[in-house]
Amino acid sequence: MRKKSTANRQVNASNNKSANGFIRIISGQFRGRKLPVKDVQGLRPTTDRIKETVFNWLMQDTRDAAVLDCFAGSGGLGFEALSRFAKRAVFFELDKSAASQLIQNISTLKLENATIKQGDSLALLANNSLDEQFDLVFVDPPFRQNLAEKSCLLLESNQWLTEQALIYVEVESELTSFTPPDNWLLLKEKSAGQVICRLYQREPN
Template sequence: MKHHQRSTSSPSGRGASGQLRIIGGQWRGRKLRFCEVDGLRPTGDRIRETLFNWLAPMIHGARCLDLFAGSGALGLEALSRGAASATLIERHPKALASLEENCALLGASGAQTISADAISWLEQAQPAQPYDVVFLDPPFATSLLQPCLTLLQRPGLLSSGAHLYTETDRQQPAPVTPPHFELVREKNAGNVCYRLYRSFENIT
């Protein structure tokens, strides 16, 4: 997850250090440090456990995209559980540096970190292969989720049967997903509503 929690960064602006734990797969139990910039913090263990139980039948060998990578909690968890690759988009330099360090520490050969704004990246992205799973957890106080979902309709970005995961404030209405997507899972945890959508047609 990423930037939607209240900031816990240090007054100096350098950013405090937080800790992330991988909860399943080959790196289960590994603890990683990350830079807490602009309130960045990972998706909680309970939510991640539920999400990856939902994704268990399709995560092995999947090509994943995490558009607001932050600490890497979702993308690295996916790789730990057998995803073939994870493209991690992060615009904050300090967060990206921590993310790259953690990928190196884990030997996460399937990870690709990219310094970019999610919207700008989606407008230009031309992946060699479409993505099977996309994680969308933008800052709650922004309106970034809907334009990202719209841009994901660009040809070549999503595979047939792709899954989209979103996190929003539970008080917010559900986002409008691309055509041919259906809501398959939905759950609340605290002030968070998290949802999993699935494509039921070939949209590539």
């Protein structure tokens, strides 16, 4: 991706870019495996430190979960969940080269329970054509493009979530205006450098 960044450019916005073009799975059945990452402008795989925090929060909730990774990028969060025995995962990714790399990494891991949807995440969330719901959702959009709150509202309004779904949201630290849906309860929160990490649980209306 070499075009000028716009509000619809969706690649994973996490702590910092992998220096060697790989992400590492930190625990589970694929522990220690390294997966290549495309050199895509703006793609910043979630660091091991943040992943460790997030999955410590989710220690009792990942196994057998249906997972949606809304802004997949490197796929680090979704692959980590699958390594920890999530039932299945769907990855949304706009950038074609990043989506192609996700498909290759799924093949490398011989996963039969992972699906890639290449396209604009907001457009995909606006129309639940999958006609399915998810127990665990990762919302980790590009910084400073006003995507997190819009994504969360679409998740809630278009029935993407099971009754007590868990939603992990990662935004830039200077964003003070983020407001989740009214029925989402904040369970965990942590500031880590340039990002704020939050874990919510949906309470049925």
